Amino acid sequence: MNTSRQIPHWRVVAASVCGTSHLKNKQLCQDAHHWQILPDNILVVAAADGAGSASMGKLGAMVAVETAIENISIKEISGRTLIDDDAVRSLLLEAIIAAKKAVEEEAVACEKQPLDLASTLIIAVATPEVVAVAQIGDGVAVARDAQGNLIALTMPDSGEYINETVFLTSPTALDAAQLRVWRQAIVNVGVLTDGLQMLAMNMAVGAPHKPFFVPLFDFTANADDKTVAKEQLVKFLRSDRITQRTDDDLTLIIAALSN
Numbered sequence: 001m002n003t004s005r006q007i008p009h010w011r012v013v014a015a016s017v018c019g020t021s022h023l024k025n026k027q028l029c030q031d032a033h034h035w036q037i038l039p040d041n042i043l044v045v046a047a048a049d050g051a052g053s054a055s056m057g058k059l060g061a062m063v064a065v066e067t068a069i070e071n072i073s074i075k076e077i078s079g080r081t082l083i084d085d086d087a088v089r090s091l092l093l094e095a096i097i098a099a100k101k102a103v104e105e106e107a108v109a110c111e112k113q114p115l116d117l118a119s120t121l122i123i124a125v126a127t128p129e130v131v132a133v134a135q136i137g138d139g140v141a142v143a144r145d146a147q148g149n150l151i152a153l154t155m156p157d158s159g160e161y162i163n164e165t166v167f168l169t170s171p172t173a174l175d176a177a178q179l180r181v182w183r184q185a186i187v188n189v190g191v192l193t194d195g196l197q198m199l200a201m202n203m204a205v206g207a208p209h210k211p212f213f214v215p216l217f218d219f220t221a222n223a224d225d226k227t228v229a230k231e232q233l234v235k236f237l238r239s240d241r242i243t244q245r246t247d248d249d250l251t252l253i254i255a256a257l258s259n
Contacts (some may be wrong), residue, residue, distance in 0.1 A: 012256075013220045019249040021248065037110050043124075049120045051120075104169065107236050129186075135180075142191075143190075219254075
């Protein structure tokens with residue numbers, strides 16, 4: 001009999017879908033996401049929402065998430081790297097700076113202004129013992145601990161005025177970045193763009209909505225077939241239950257530790 005303890009590994013189900021308002025206007029989905037599982041059971045995820053006012057917001061969002069993940073993955077980090085809070089914050093800030101620079105360089109290459117490629121950006125790094133998040137702009141990052149408690153790691157940053165979001169390409173982006181390191185035994189991480197935040201959060205008290213997250217976390221923990229799971233997530237995001245309450249582009253990344 002094999003009595004060796006199985007080490008939990010990350011299962012991730014993620015999707016970005018076009019909002020009904022964009023479909024009606026024959027526009028592209030402005031959201032993008034990217035994720036990777038690094039050695040030492042380190043999960044890195046990123047999500048971005050291209051600004052509706054930006055002519056190339058989709059491109060900016062894609063460049064941002066891919067650059068952020070690449071910047072972290074090439075550093076060959078380990079669990080020991082993440083022991084120190086300052087090191088974790090530096091890791092996330094460097095990824096944001098790299099993403100900002102890459103988007104600005106892409107703007108030059110396209111003969112556009114950086115604001116034409118404006119997007120939000122959320123980056124999360126997680127192990128079973130710690131989750132750290134950096135966020136610029138709207139959207140939410142959530143974790144669930146081993147006791148089943150949900151915590152909002154970040155909250156949407158809509159700027160000083162209504163509908164005024166700080167974007168990655170904004171001059172004040174780095175000053176406005178939310179950084180959070182949360183050390184607790186965790187079993188789930190969820191990241192979403194602003195199209196879902198009114199459904200996923202009780203904004204009045206800044207708390208994650210359990211009936212939204214818990215079924216999704218449990219679904220991901222039991223998702224053996226990645227392709228089928230992603231199809232089911234896309235179907236959920238396109239369902240009447242969601243589209244009757246939001247017409248925006250939607251990105252959802254759900255991660256679960258599973259044996």
